[in-house]
Every structure is written in structure tokens, then in C-alpha cells.
Amino acid sequence: MKICVxxxxxxxxxxxxxxxxxxNSEWMxxxxxxxxxxxxxxxxxxxPGAPLLARPLHILIRELAWNLNERLNCDKRARADNLQLxxxxxxxxxxxxxxxxxxRRGRLEPNGMRYFRLIRNPVGKFLRECPTxxxxxxxxxxxxxxxAKLKALGKTRGFTHDDVEHYAKDxxxxxxxxxxxxxxxxxxxxxxxxxxxxEVQFTYYPRSSSETxxxxxxxxxxxxxxVCAPAAQSTFGTTFSACGAYRVGGFRDCRANLHVRTRLxxxxxxxxxxxxxxxxxxxxxxxx
Numbered sequence: 103m104k105i106c107v108x109x110x111x112x113x114x115x116x117x118x119x120x121x122x123x124x125x126n127s128e129w130m131x132x133x134x135x136x137x138x139x140x141x142x143x144x145x146x147x148x149x150p151g152a153p154l155l156a157r158p159l160h161i162l163i164r165e166l167a168w169n170l171n172e173r174l175n176c177d178k179r180a181r182a183d184n185l186q187l188x189x190x191x192x193x194x195x196x197x198x199x200x201x202x203x204x205x206r207r208g209r210l211e212p213n214g215m216r217y218f219r220l221i222r223n224p225v226g227k228f229l230r231e232c233p234t235x236x237x238x239x240x241x242x243x244x245x246x247x248x249x250a251k252l253k254a255l256g257k258t259r260g261f262t263h264d265d266v267e268h269y270a271k272d273x274x275x276x277x278x279x280x281x282x283x284x285x286x287x288x289x290x291x292x293x294x295x296x297x298x299x300x301e302v303q304f305t306y307y308p309r310s311s312s313e314t315x316x317x318x319x320x321x322x323x324x325x326x327x328x329v330c331a332p333a334a335q336s337t338f339g340t341t342f343s344a345c346g347a348y349r350v351g352g353f354r355d356c357r358a359n360l361h362v363r364t365r366l367x368x369x370x371x372x373x374x375x376x377x378x379x380x381x382x383x384x385x386x387x388x389x390x
Contacts, residue, residue, distance in 0.1 A: 104131050105291060106322040107302050108138060109360050113159035113201070114301065115191030116291050117166075121207075122185060126177045131331075134187075135322040137169040138162060139329045149329055151358075156326035159201075163189060167205055167218040174207070175215050187218075191293050198295055200225045248277055263292055264345075271307050285309070289321055300352065300363030308370055325358035342368065 106117045123130055136143045139152045155162065166187075174185070189203040204221040211217065251273045255266070267290040278286035290305040297303075304321050322331045343350045348365035355362075 105289065106131065106135055106138065106324060107291065107293070107362075108155065108159075108162065109325040109355075109358055110159050110162055111156050111326075112195065113191060113193050114293055114295060114360075115159065115189050115201070116293060117187055117189050118291075119185065119187040122174075125174055131322055133173055134166070134170060135324060135329065135331075137166050137173070138324055140165075140169075143329065151325055151327040151329050153326060155324055159189075159193075163203065163205065163220065167220065171207070171216070171218050192295055194295065247280065248273055251276070263294070267292065267305065291321070298361065300361055302360065303363045303365065305348065305365040305367075307367065323355075323360075323362055325355050325360055327357040328355050 104119055104123070108115055108117060117134060119130065119134065121130075125133055128136075132143055138155065140154050141152070143149075185207040187205040189201070189205070191201060193199040193201055202223040202225050204223055205218045206221060207216050207218050209216065252270075255261075255269065258265075258269075261269070271288060271290060274284070274288050275286045278284045287309045288307050290303075290307065292303040292305075293301065294303070295301050302323065322329075341350055342348070343365060347368055349368055350363060350365050352361065352363040354360070
């Protein structure tokens, strides 16, 4: 799903990217996760975390830029100059401070290589601190409709976190109708350290409500104690969210004090018993 959520010593962030999907015969989400964990991950399985993740965010991102760039420079097919990573989340401390960083890969240098540079974007209006206006940006989309609709968020009033998520989901759906290279299904990610029951929330929005078997919920979660990509393999009999619109599940990394909540729209869940959402390893098909 081209996204990771990372908890380190001083920040909780999501890392999303656009650009090449495969490098060195490996899916790019696994490549980013392995660069952060400093080891190769053959499958998206729950496994011991890395003490390296218990360091400050700026060190992790600096090393990610070096390691990821090396992987890309070793693969001639992946030497694209339009690869970007968006790092959005919170600085953790006595006061929560939002952040919006970007890693942008530059042009071909005389030595035949490309390199990342870190851009610290200003954070504009943020929902919790300024509920009457929002700031947002698109990442890597060549169309104009996404930019225009995200900028329109700045004029909204009274939106909740879910309202923003639904708005973005509809923007992606509209963009998918314009081009075959963008799919309408997506995963919404919310990071809310003040929500103790779900500091990280993933919501899977399928292609249509008529899907009989939901796709696997897959988004990397990395903390100082775990590295995993949980997959929702069963949604039968799960509990409803407070609003009644979702079936919810999740897991907790007790040592890192992080609760991950997952949601599926209730319209695609078929009730059949009392089994809760089950999580297991996700076997990934090899890349040819």
C-alpha cells in the first residue's frame, strides 16, 4: 500500500511515497521498511523490532535517505527523478507539534547517481488546533484535480478527522475515473496521540461496496519493539465502531505503548459468527 507508520524516540509519523513501485526485485514498501529496520524483510511478518528505531526522527530519516538511495542507484530501472516521500506526523514531547517533511530525489548528477534532499515544509492549519480550516498537499500526482480539491479544504468548516478522510477518499475516486493508472481503493491513515485507543488508525476503502472478499489490510508498522505488516484475514463477527459505520479490529504493541486500530466499512463485511478480526503474516508474491 506504499505506506509505513513509524514510532521512534521523539516522533510518530506516517511515511508515504510516490514513484517506482519496485526496485531491485522488491516491493517499495518493503524496501522502505527494511531501510528503516536496517535488515531485509522477506515477508511482512511480526518479528522483533530494531533498537535503531529508538532514536530521533531526523537520524532515521537521514539514514533512510542514504540507504534507500543506494538501493535505487543499484537498479538502473529505478533511477527515476520523480520519487518523493512524504513524512507527516507529530513531534512527541511535553507538547505535541505537527510536522510535514519531504524527501525529494533529485536529477541525475555527473557521477551518474541521484540523491535525496530533505525539505521541512511549514505546517499550516491543523485540524485539532484550528477546526475551521485545513491545510493539505498532494504528492506526486501529475493531474490538477487533486491539487484543486485539496486546496478547497482550506475553506471548509466543522470537519472532523473522518470528514477529512472521506473527502480525500472521494478525491482519489474522482482521480481514478480520469486515468487507469490510479486505483479507487485506498487506505486512510490517522495519527492521533490523544486517542489512547487508537493512536494509529488504518481504514481500508475498497474499490466498491459490492466486494465479497475485502483485500488484505496491509500497512507497515515499525516501532522500537516490533516490525510488522498485519493483514486482516477475517472480518466475521467483529465489533462495530461507535458511529456504526465500520467494523473495527486492531493490535497493541504494549512495550512501545502504541495501539493500532483497523477499520473496514460495514457495508463490505458479512456477519457470520463471533470470530474477531484475525491478524497473520502476509506472504508477498515475488517480483519478477
